[in-house]
Amino acid sequence: MKIFRNIMILVFSLMVVLAFQDCSIASDGATDSTTTSNTAPSIAPYFKPAISSPKAPDDEGFLQRWLLLEPINKPNRTNTVFTDSYIRNAFYTEYFPNQFTVVPYDGDTVTVEGQVLVWHALDATSFNVKLFRFASGLDKQMYGVLFWAVTVVNSPRKIKNVRMAVGSNSASMWWLNSKEAVLLTGDRRMVMDDFVSKRLTLNKGPNIIRGAVINGPGMSDFCVRFIDENGEPIKDITISFENNKK
Amino acid sequence: MKFRILTRMASILLFLWLSNLASAQEGEPYIHDPSTIMLCDGKYYTFGTGAGGLISDDGWIWHRGAIRPGGGVAPDVIHIGDRYYVTYAKGGGGLAGGHASNVYVMWTRTLDPQSPDFGFKDETIVATSDGVEDCDAIDSAFLLDPTDGRLWLTYGTYFGFIRIVELDPKTGKRIPGNQPVNIAIDCEATAMMYRDGWYYLLGTHGTCCDGPNSTYNIRVGRSRKVIGPYLDNMGIPMLKGGGKLVVAASGPLIGPGHFGLLDLGDSIQKFSCHYEADLRKSGYSVLSIQPLLWKAGWPVAGENFKEGTYEIQSERSGYALELVVDFVRMPHERRWFRRQNNEPVKPVPPQELADVINDWPTGNIEVRMGDFMVRPHQKWTITPVDSVGGYPGSPYFKITIAGTNRALAATADCEVVTVPVFTKAPEQLWRIDQLIDGTYRIMPKVIPNSTEPLVLTAVGARTPTLAKFDPKSDNSRWNFKTL
Numbered sequence: 211m212k213i214f215r216n217i218m219i220l221v222f223s224l225m226v227v228l229a230f231q232d233c234s235i236a237s238d239g240a241t242d243s244t245t246t247s248n249t250a251p252s253i254a255p256y257f258k259p260a261i262s263s264p265k266a267p268d269d270e271g272f273l274q275r276w277l278l279l280e281p282i283n284k285p286n287r288t289n290t291v292f293t294d295s296y297i298r299n300a301f302y303t304e305y306f307p308n309q310f311t312v313v314p315y316d317g318d319t320v321t322v323e324g325q326v327l328v329w330h331a332l333d334a335t336s337f338n339v340k341l342f343r344f345a346s347g348l349d350k351q352m353y354g355v356l357f358w359a360v361t362v363v364n365s366p367r368k369i370k371n372v373r374m375a376v377g378s379n380s381a382s383m384w385w386l387n388s389k390e391a392v393l394l395t396g397d398r399r400m401v402m403d404d405f406v407s408k409r410l411t412l413n414k415g416p417n418i419i420r421g422a423v424i425n426g427p428g429m430s431d432f433c434v435r436f437i438d439e440n441g442e443p444i445k446d447i448t449i450s451f452e453n454n455k456k
Numbered sequence: 457m458k459f460r461i462l463t464r465m466a467s468i469l470l471f472l473w474l475s476n477l478a479s480a481q482e483g484e485p486y487i488h489d490p491s492t493i494m495l496c497d498g499k500y501y502t503f504g505t506g507a508g509g510l511i512s513d514d515g516w517i518w519h520r521g522a523i524r525p526g527g528g529v530a531p532d533v534i535h536i537g538d539r540y541y542v543t544y545a546k547g548g549g550g551l552a553g554g555h556a557s558n559v560y561v562m563w564t565r566t567l568d569p570q571s572p573d574f575g576f577k578d579e580t581i582v583a584t585s586d587g588v589e590d591c592d593a594i595d596s597a598f599l600l601d602p603t604d605g606r607l608w609l610t611y612g613t614y615f616g617f618i619r620i621v622e623l624d625p626k627t628g629k630r631i632p633g634n635q636p637v638n639i640a641i642d643c644e645a646t647a648m649m650y651r652d653g654w655y656y657l658l659g660t661h662g663t664c665c666d667g668p669n670s671t672y673n674i675r676v677g678r679s680r681k682v683i684g685p686y687l688d689n690m691g692i693p694m695l696k697g698g699g700k701l702v703v704a705a706s707g708p709l710i711g712p713g714h715f716g717l718l719d720l721g722d723s724i725q726k727f728s729c730h731y732e733a734d735l736r737k738s739g740y741s742v743l744s745i746q747p748l749l750w751k752a753g754w755p756v757a758g759e760n761f762k763e764g765t766y767e768i769q770s771e772r773s774g775y776a777l778e779l780v781v782d783f784v785r786m787p788h789e790r791r792w793f794r795r796q797n798n799e800p801v802k803p804v805p806p807q808e809l810a811d812v813i814n815d816w817p818t819g820n821i822e823v824r825m826g827d828f829m830v831r832p833h834q835k836w837t838i839t840p841v842d843s844v845g846g847y848p849g850s851p852y853f854k855i856t857i858a859g860t861n862r863a864l865a866a867t868a869d870c871e872v873v874t875v876p877v878f879t880k881a882p883e884q885l886w887r888i889d890q891l892i893d894g895t896y897r898i899m900p901k902v903i904p905n906s907t908e909p910l911v912l913t914a915v916g917a918r919t920p921t922l923a924k925f926d927p928k929s930d931n932s933r934w935n936f937k938t939l
Contacts, residue, residue: 290785
């Protein structure tokens with residue numbers, strides 16, 4: 211009887227573990243077919259190095275060129291702690307100098323509590339920027355992390371009444387030209403146009419976009435685009451930060 | 457004795473509750489057989505049996521003052537070009553003991569009796585009944601066919617057939633040689649409308665003119681051709697008494713009759729009718745304006761918005777309008793999913809306003825849409841506001857967080873926010889219209905520094921704003937879920 215009970219406990223425990231694995235996968239979307247064949251850490255095929263020529267948004271207006279900082283260690287066992295006040299505190303904490311003003315070079319480094327972290331200038335190959343793959347591809351920690359992202363959008367004219375539309379996993383905060391634009395709190399899945407800013411103005415010329423994404427367990431990614439008054443994507447802009455450094 | 461008192465109190469409470477559910481117009485909405493409501497130079501007009509009619513500045517509060525000469529019964533109005541054609545009937549209806557009657561048409565350039573352009577002209581007879589034939593030529597109503605511009609007129613009562621004749625839309629006179637066609641029996645007070653390739657014939661069944669005992673109710677059949685045959689949802693011809701129910705008695709309002717379409721655009725259609733008796737108003741016959749919904753190709757009465765406490769759910773995303781405040785977790789013991797045999801089952805108390813409100817900011821708080829969790833920052837109490845006017849069918853409402861005076865308001869930059877205290881400021885007043893699909897449009901009375909008619913709109917899955925209503929999109933459609 212005892213043996214039977216022990217076997218049942220073992221079976222039950224295994225089922226619970228499998229169930230939680232399923233939950234984890236289901237909650238973060240299906241895995242890509244390309245992920246299963248990775249043998250060595252690599253950010254390919256999710257990212258390519260950003261080159262010097264300006265890049266247009268994709269067909270739906272998503273911004274794919276970003277300067278991404280390797281993940282800052284920010285332990286959280288769960289994403290349910292990401293309330294509005296927690297997120298504001300976490301994102302307005304200064305982790306490195308000039309955090310809210312810098313447009314770094316590819317390869318620049320910052321030191322955060324002893325961690326030396328590198329900025330990478332990259333083009334995402336999908337509409338969404340897969341931060342989990344960015345971290346795992348660089349053999350960095352993937353969970354309990356905080357990412358910083360910067361890009362520069364060049365607009366051919368002043369455009370009023372645009373909105374920054376963001377989806378992120380998990381919580382995130384976004385700034386346009388140093389002004390807070392969008393805040394996404396809670397344990398989030400990434401959904402395009404999930405939260406949208408109030409009406410903003412894109413200046414003629416460069417506009418600096420800065421974002422921070424925090425994640426405990428699970429996948430992590432984001433997508434950003436600008437939409438007009440009618441909800442249509444703004445595509446006649448380019449992304450190039452070569453001339454807007456520092 | 458005590459039981460009788462309790463029963464009586466319960467009856468009064470039930471009546472008050474029912475009163476709350478129903479909606480007739482405010483002011484002096486007393487009328488019988490109202491004509492289709494017309495908007496003319498910024499005012500709403502309707503005419504009834506007997507002389508005169510009602511005027512309203514906003515479609516909610518009505519007063520006497522409209523002028524229609526000729527007397528008689530059951531007029532109707534249609535606006536074509538620069539003319540308002542008015543039809544009415546004299547004689548018949550069994551009122552003087554007979555059914556010999558004439559239907560008249562006349563026209564005026566405005567319905568505003570104060571205007572120098574006001575004045576009815578060219579009164580002409582367009583249909584008759586001789587008192588012997590199977591028809592009583594009263595209760596006339598217009599239809600301008602949107603497919604070809606032809607003008608039609610239905611008339612008749614229980615005394616025989618409902619008939620249709622064709623008029624000249626340039627003069628309002630009968631087309632020479634046109635013969636009446638029988639299209640229904642067993643009803644009166646007909647009206648017509650066209651939608652998506654179907655002609656709809658609405659008729660009033662039941663008995664009128666008996667106050668709270670009137671059995672009036674409005675029914676409908678439809679046809680691919682304007683001259684019929686009109687069948688109901690069961691295929692029963694209206695020439696054999698068919699008709700699908702559109703609206704019947706509700707709450708303190710008894711005996712709806714005399715349908716009139718009020719198309720406000722932006723997927724908002726309403727209809728006017730009279731109720732034979734409003735139990736709150738000495739049993740008088742009153743004007744009512746209600747939403748008109750469309751379900752599977754059939755019109756059905758909607759309901760004017762009722763006060764209460766609701767989740768306000770975005771039709772676009774299904775997320776709920778909420779304050780931007782910290783989500784507060786409910787205390788609970790983490791358990792496996794299987795109940796422990798020795799553990800008693802007990803209720804878990806819901807999170808209450810007092811549990812969280814002290815941590816909310818005291819100034820303005822922004823709003824967003826979130827997963828609905830039945831939490832205090834997601835519960836909205838919606839209440840009509842006195843003395844601020846209204847719109848066709850309803851007064852303006854305030855939208856406050858349940859248990860507080862914190863109110864939803866429009867801002868000068870065309871966004872929405874909550875203010876700590878409701879002050880009756882016009883940007884805190886909301887118009888809530890049911891759309892033809894049953895969802896709702898939510899619109900501020902005023903947007904500071906703006907004259908554009910903008911409505912509460914989801915931009916993105918979780919962000920509310922004020923934007924133009926797009927009838928093709930779910931962005932501006934909302935549901936109210938009772939809590």
